[in-house]
Amino acid sequence: MKKLLAMLLATLMVLSLFSVSMAEDKSTITGALVLAHERTDLEVELNQLIKDFEAEYPGVTVKLELLANYVNDITLRLMGGEAPDLMPLSNSNLPREDYLKYFLPQDDIELSTQGAGTFTFDDVVLGYAQQVDYDCFMYNKKIWAAAGIETLPTTLEELIEDLEMIKEYDPSIIPLTSQYKTSWAIARWLQNHDSAFLPGGFFNWASETEDIFSNELILATLNSLREMNEKGLLDPDLMSSDWDLQSSDFAAGKIATYNAGTYANGTMVALGFPQEDIGFFAYPDPLGSGNTAVNVGVGDALFINKDTKYPEAAKAFVEFYIRNYANYTGQISGVIGEPCAIDGINTMLEAGCSVINQPGTTDKALAVRKTAAINIGTFVQEYLIADEAQLPGIIEKYNAIWNAAVAENAALD
Amino acid sequence: MWPHIPSHSETNEVPFMYSMTSQKIQRTIFILCALIIPVALMVTFTYYPAVKLIYYSFSEWDGLRPNVDWMGLKNWIYLLHNSDVFGALSHSLYYIAGGLVQNALALFLAIILNKKSMPGKHIFRGIIVLPFILNGTAVSYMFRYIYDYTKGPLNIILQFLGIQPVRWLSNPATVNWALAAVALWRYSGYLMVIYLAGLQSIPADYYEAATIDGANSWQSFRYITIPQLTDVIKLQMFLNISGAVNVFDLPFVITSGGPMGSSMTLAMRANELAFDFNNYGLASTYGVFCTAVIIVIYCLQDKILYGKEKKL
Numbered sequence: 001m002k003k004l005l006a007m008l009l010a011t012l013m014v015l016s017l018f019s020v021s022m023a024e025d026k027s028t029i030t031g032a033l034v035l036a037h038e039r040t041d042l043e044v045e046l047n048q049l050i051k052d053f054e055a056e057y058p059g060v061t062v063k064l065e066l067l068a069n070y071v072n073d074i075t076l077r078l079m080g081g082e083a084p085d086l087m088p089l090s091n092s093n094l095p096r097e098d099y100l101k102y103f104l105p106q107d108d109i110e111l112s113t114q115g116a117g118t119f120t121f122d123d124v125v126l127g128y129a130q131q132v133d134y135d136c137f138m139y140n141k142k143i144w145a146a147a148g149i150e151t152l153p154t155t156l157e158e159l160i161e162d163l164e165m166i167k168e169y170d171p172s173i174i175p176l177t178s179q180y181k182t183s184w185a186i187a188r189w190l191q192n193h194d195s196a197f198l199p200g201g202f203f204n205w206a207s208e209t210e211d212i213f214s215n216e217l218i219l220a221t222l223n224s225l226r227e228m229n230e231k232g233l234l235d236p237d238l239m240s241s242d243w244d245l246q247s248s249d250f251a252a253g254k255i256a257t258y259n260a261g262t263y264a265n266g267t268m269v270a271l272g273f274p275q276e277d278i279g280f281f282a283y284p285d286p287l288g289s290g291n292t293a294v295n296v297g298v299g300d301a302l303f304i305n306k307d308t309k310y311p312e313a314a315k316a317f318v319e320f321y322i323r324n325y326a327n328y329t330g331q332i333s334g335v336i337g338e339p340c341a342i343d344g345i346n347t348m349l350e351a352g353c354s355v356i357n358q359p360g361t362t363d364k365a366l367a368v369r370k371t372a373a374i375n376i377g378t379f380v381q382e383y384l385i386a387d388e389a390q391l392p393g394i395i396e397k398y399n400a401i402w403n404a405a406v407a408e409n410a411a412l413d
Numbered sequence: 414m415w416p417h418i419p420s421h422s423e424t425n426e427v428p429f430m431y432s433m434t435s436q437k438i439q440r441t442i443f444i445l446c447a448l449i450i451p452v453a454l455m456v457t458f459t460y461y462p463a464v465k466l467i468y469y470s471f472s473e474w475d476g477l478r479p480n481v482d483w484m485g486l487k488n489w490i491y492l493l494h495n496s497d498v499f500g501a502l503s504h505s506l507y508y509i510a511g512g513l514v515q516n517a518l519a520l521f522l523a524i525i526l527n528k529k530s531m532p533g534k535h536i537f538r539g540i541i542v543l544p545f546i547l548n549g550t551a552v553s554y555m556f557r558y559i560y561d562y563t564k565g566p567l568n569i570i571l572q573f574l575g576i577q578p579v580r581w582l583s584n585p586a587t588v589n590w591a592l593a594a595v596a597l598w599r600y601s602g603y604l605m606v607i608y609l610a611g612l613q614s615i616p617a618d619y620y621e622a623a624t625i626d627g628a629n630s631w632q633s634f635r636y637i638t639i640p641q642l643t644d645v646i647k648l649q650m651f652l653n654i655s656g657a658v659n660v661f662d663l664p665f666v667i668t669s670g671g672p673m674g675s676s677m678t679l680a681m682r683a684n685e686l687a688f689d690f691n692n693y694g695l696a697s698t699y700g701v702f703c704t705a706v707i708i709v710i711y712c713l714q715d716k717i718l719y720g721k722e723k724k725l
């Protein structure tokens with residue numbers, strides 16, 4: 001008995017020493033880090049995440065720097081050697097070879113992510129996606145139910161019918177916001193919606209294709225959008241509709257539907273909209289097959305500046321951040337094993353839509369896009385409000401520019 | 414023994430020459446010293462970037478790589494064959510037109526507020542200059558709200574008066590006028606200050622002599638004020654043209670260049686090319702093109718408005 005007690009005591013002592021040494025490990029890491037971020041709408045949540053990290057790592061302080069013109073500022077600061085220690089970026093913000101030049105490898109951080117969530121450049125891991133996003137429609141469940149809509153749409157025709165029911169139910173509610181003025185937001189109709197039905201995603205497909213703007217699928221989407229506008233199902237004044245204003249209006253219950261990624265969920269909740277009233281439904285096939293699909297997009301990864309003075313502290317923060325970012329900000333974690341806490345998204349996925357894991361944008365697609373210098377959002381804006389007679393000219397103009405860019409980069413792999 | 418150095422009292426000639434040479438050298442050294450810093454600053458921050466901009470306009474550069482690829486005339490050929498460039502340039506005409514009204518208004522206000530008998534003129538000057546002091550982005554956001562079709566106070570007032578609300582920013586026919594009106598509101602005070610300075614430099618004797626000769630107010634204005642303000646007007650016109658061609662903040666914040674690109678300006682397109690498409694080479698071409706356009710319009714204007722006077 002004595003021996004048993006002695007062994008138990010010894011085991012407990014060893015365990016306690018081990019735990020103390022673990023705690024000491026965390027406290028021995030020191031540093032003063034600067035985290036730049038573009039989510040100006042998530043300041044409170046990000047500061048809470050930082051506060052909890054600092055409690056776990058008392059030797060490390062993290063200063064949050066929120067930037068409105070984020071990608072441009074960070075790009076310029078990287079060039080000038082003035083970049084912060086930590087910065088989220090996508091895997092296409094910079095030319096591929098520059099990632100190895102500017103960022104510290106993160107091979108020694110043990111994280112397993114879904115799909116393309118691990119950002120690898122020449123077999124070197126440089127980052128892990130902070131979240132995964134599903135591109136889909138987001139809707140106000142209460143308004144849709146009150147309008148008498150019982151089943152979610154699987155074609156664009158059904159979507160238009162549902163929007164008409166909402167307009168009939170309450171004309172003061174905007175059935176579907178276009179976010180017309182924000183070009184990246186209105187470009188989602190092609191770059192995200194149609195992307196789910198195009199092989200390789202919109203830009204990869206487009207870099208191999210001529211006359212993309214007169215493609216049957218693209219035109220089906222655009223013409224449905226025009227029909228919605230003509231029937232008064234979009235914003236009453238398109239130029240007054242943008243991402244910032246319409247997010248607030250959705251959260252205030254003035255908008256019924258939104259073409260948004262699940263990333264917008266956190267914004268709405270942060271604006272005070274109840275999580276349980278937010279629903280999601282997958283993109284209907286524009287060609288009317290009845291199939292629905294969502295794109296799985298990986299969010300930005302948190303990169304570490306190669307010139308950071310505190311690499312250990314930065315890596316500790318990356319691990320903490322990637323494991324917790326989704327929970328703090330109302331997103332979906334890209335880390336395998338982390339469950340999705342948002343019921344609306346689970347319901348959408350259980351309804352049986354296709355889940356498309358989009359590959360990264362190829363170098364050729366990036367080159368074609370740069371050569372063409374076409375803002376897809378501007379094209380959609382133009383198509384949406386042009387007179388019927390102007391449409392062939394608009395399509396011809398954009399096709400000519402795009403075809404020239406495809407031809408110029410045809411030799412690229 | 415020390416060598417003999419003639420004193421000033423021994424000869425007048427040598428010290429005078431010595432003194433003149435010394436003064437010249439001192440003067441030259443002083444001028445060089447006084448110039449070296451401003452010239453260095455000007456070369457570093459004005460001429461060097463300008464020359465670089467011209468160099469980049471013939472190249473391809475993504476803004477990140479250290480190497481810049483020479484492209485010859487490719488960017489210029491693209492620019493001159495792109496109809497959107499001239500479309501964007503045509504949008505600047507609205508601001509130039511607005512600028513002419515702005516100048517007339519500024520001169521009118523300056524004349525009124527230059528009168529000694531005008532009560533409270535300092536307060537009015539402050540109020541009129543205030544819009545120029547306000548932050549440009551804040552002004553743009555304010556007018557975005559004012560022009561809002563559904564919630565904007567402008568349309569609410571129109572509806573109150575029984576007039577149909579206007580789609581100020583959604584209609585390609587009205588959007589540039591609406592934006593030019595914001596520029597007019599914002600810069601009139603600034604132009605007024607320049608006109609005031611010009612008016613205050615005209616000697617009062619001219620007006621007194623004209624009054625004695627029986628000239629009325631209009632004649633004084635036409636034959637004294639306008640000729641005396643010629644240089645000021647030329648400056649204002651230059652500011653008007655360069656401001657109109659380079660306008661960026663107002664359309665960027667208020668309309669993002671829409672609808673249908675109908676308020677897109679050259680500066681906005683250059684910004685889009687540089688920062689959305691990492692094409693700094695082509696963006697530089699747009700920048701140089703803007704400068705060339707300003708110079709051409711200014712020279713034309715100078716020739717049309719003042720060519721005859723020069724001949725006289």
